[in-house]
Amino acid sequence: MYAALVLFIFMCLTTSHADHHHPCHSHNMSGLMSVLSSRGDTRAFGAFTYDSVGQKLRFQSNESSPTNSSIGLDLLMYFAEGILYEIDSKNQSCEKKKLQMTSHPLDIPDDAKFSSTVTYGSSSIEDEGLKLNVWGGKLTSMKGSYTMYVTMGCLPVNTFYFTETTSFFFSNLDVELEIKDPDLLVVPSFCHGKQLEDTPEGTVNSFLNEFM
Numbered sequence: 001m002y003a004a005l006v007l008f009i010f011m012c013l014t015t016s017h018a019d020h021h022h023p024c025h026s027h028n029m030s031g032l033m034s035v036l037s038s039r040g041d042t043r044a045f046g047a048f049t050y051d052s053v054g055q056k057l058r059f060q061s062n063e064s065s066p067t068n069s070s071i072g073l074d075l076l077m078y079f080a081e082g083i084l085y086e087i088d089s090k091n092q093s094c095e096k097k098k099l100q101m102t103s104h105p106l107d108i109p110d111d112a113k114f115s116s117t118v119t120y121g122s123s124s125i126e127d128e129g130l131k132l133n134v135w136g137g138k139l140t141s142m143k144g145s146y147t148m149y150v151t152m153g154c155l156p157v158n159t160f161y162f163t164e165t166t167s168f169f170f171s172n173l174d175v176e177l178e179i180k181d182p183d184l185l186v187v188p189s190f191c192h193g194k195q196l197e198d199t200p201e202g203t204v205n206s207f208l209n210e211f212m
């Protein structure tokens, strides 16, 4: 799987050409997200809600289809404030943490570099192709890089993250360009008044790190 990914990226890079695109910003969205690790195991599958204006993201993994290595997560990220909440609705507990890295698979970082335009499937047969812009850059706060595949309408569909130790593949599925349930982006009452937890030396809190 890893070799296939690398080959795939390499093929994309070899078709790249210089361009002076600027990263677009995505719309409000609701949909499903799947997270695969480079070993080919599903780390999480669940629903997300994203407010592109307020830069807020909720992700709740769906435990009804757990795989061997999947992890249960309920995350609420406030990127503008640099805050992450790890929520446990069952026992109404909540941890509040400071974000060290704000990259996530629903928005292209402002400093991303345009790489190329590719077409998944066919570019000549109607409705059988998906034309995507490829963006990439380095991760902040940790060694690594990312590559994002984004539709012409600025909807990120796939994101690869490569770090020194592992890599991850995020896919966004069944996306709708609206916030279906705004309450999901509100901090639950049982999180109110929580103190920011200390970040141990060497720890990076980010959306990506939650899946490691």
Ligand SMILES: *[C@@H]1O[C@H](CO)[C@@H](O)[C@H](O)[C@H]1NC(C)=O
Binding pocket: 028, 051, 052, 053, 054, 179, 182
């Ligand atoms: C996105 O959602 C936010 C929060 O609900 C709302 O204030 C904003 O107007 C929405 N933006 C668009 C373009 O729909």
Ligand SMILES: *[C@@H]1O[C@H](CO)[C@@H](O)[C@H](O)[C@H]1NC(C)=O
Binding pocket: 047, 060, 062, 063, 064, 065
């Ligand atoms: C989890 O998945 C099941 C089956 O696909 C679905 O019926 C259920 O609504 C999902 N739950 C959440 C919280 O998304």
Ligand SMILES: *[C@@H]1O[C@H](CO)[C@@H](O)[C@H](O)[C@H]1NC(C)=O
Binding pocket: 068
């Ligand atoms: C998960 O996978 C490991 C190794 O592939 C295996 O040893 C273990 O029994 C599996 N666990 C479950 C719950 O399937």
Ligand SMILES: *[C@@H]1O[C@H](CO)[C@@H](O)[C@H](O)[C@H]1NC(C)=O
Binding pocket: 088, 091, 093
């Ligand atoms: C809530 O449950 C999780 C596991 O489901 C556990 O790790 C956590 O410590 C619990 N928190 C409290 C406050 O009981």
